[in-house]
Amino acid sequence: MKIDARGQNCPIPVIMANKEIEKDTLTFTVLVDNAIAVENLNRLAQSKGYKVETKEIGADFSVSFIGDENSVHGSSTGDSEIVGTAAAAVHTGNWVLFMGKDVIGAGDPVLGGNLIKMYFYTLSQGDCLPEAILFMNDGVKLPSVNDQVVAHLKVLAERGCDILVCGTCLDFYKLTEQLQIGTISNMYDITEKINGAAKVVTL
Structure with missing residues (x-):
């Protein structure tokens, strides 16, 4: 599955990727056109237990999330390490x-x-x-x-x-x-x- 996030500023590519993760999608690819989005997607993948492969395609980048049931669902969230994302957070109070x-x-x-x-x-x-x-x-x-x-x-x-x-x-x-x-x-x-x-x- 491919998600075309080219032309979107962060955090939108990360939010789009995180929605696929929340659906328990194990393998998908995000297309982006800037290095900052690549870095944020890499951090998201690592925090969620996915392996990640990044390729340059001309001026664009292809970031592939590759996961398996054990590594993805058994990983720690690590949301606090993700800069500028909408990853799931724990409500800590009023x-x-x-x-x-x-x-x-x-x-x-x-x-x-x-x-x-x-x-x-x-x-x-x-x-x-x-x-x-x-x-x-x-x-x-x-x-x-x-x-x-x-x-x-x-x-x-x-x-x-x-x-x-x-x-x-x-x-x-x-x-x-x-x-x-x-x-x-x-x-x-x-x-x-x-x-x-x-x-x-x-x-």
């Missing part, structure tokens, strides 16, 4: 995600915008989901005008994530009418979510 910006990091805004889209896609495909996602300040732009993030947030909402969006912030940016997903909330409710969480993750 946690919330706080978004005060519409990008990740403080560097180039274009890069930060691309990273935030990839983050929410990866989060929506994973198994360790926050109880709530809280949007304030610039963060309210994500559920309002960022269509790609909105699509991922809809998946997260369907999977049980509570999405709260600061009403004062929406009003400040004149985005109230443009909110596409989530509940318009207030500082009291958002503070209660933060205080009641075992862990708060801020990007």
Whole structure:
């Protein structure tokens, strides 16, 4: 079986491969067009107990996952060693995600915008989901005008994530009418979510 992931940025090729692993597919090949994807796929294969064979095909790469029942199903997950993947994770407790910006990091805004889209896609495909996602300040732009993030947030909402969006912030940016997903909330409710969480993750 071949999975064509050419043209896809990480972590998408890894997520596509991991879905085949979750189906107990023992042998399959992923086609990618960049060396970073090859490295991430190699780490995924090793952590899941697969042998891996990589070949260069012109400007592209072919990464073959080769497993057997004993090595694959008896392997340790090793998910913590996989960088930028949506491999299965153990839910360790009640946690919330706080978004005060519409990008990740403080560097180039274009890069930060691309990273935030990839983050929410990866989060929506994973198994360790926050109880709530809280949007304030610039963060309210994500559920309002960022269509790609909105699509991922809809998946997260369907999977049980509570999405709260600061009403004062929406009003400040004149985005109230443009909110596409989530509940318009207030500082009291958002503070209660933060205080009641075992862990708060801020990007």
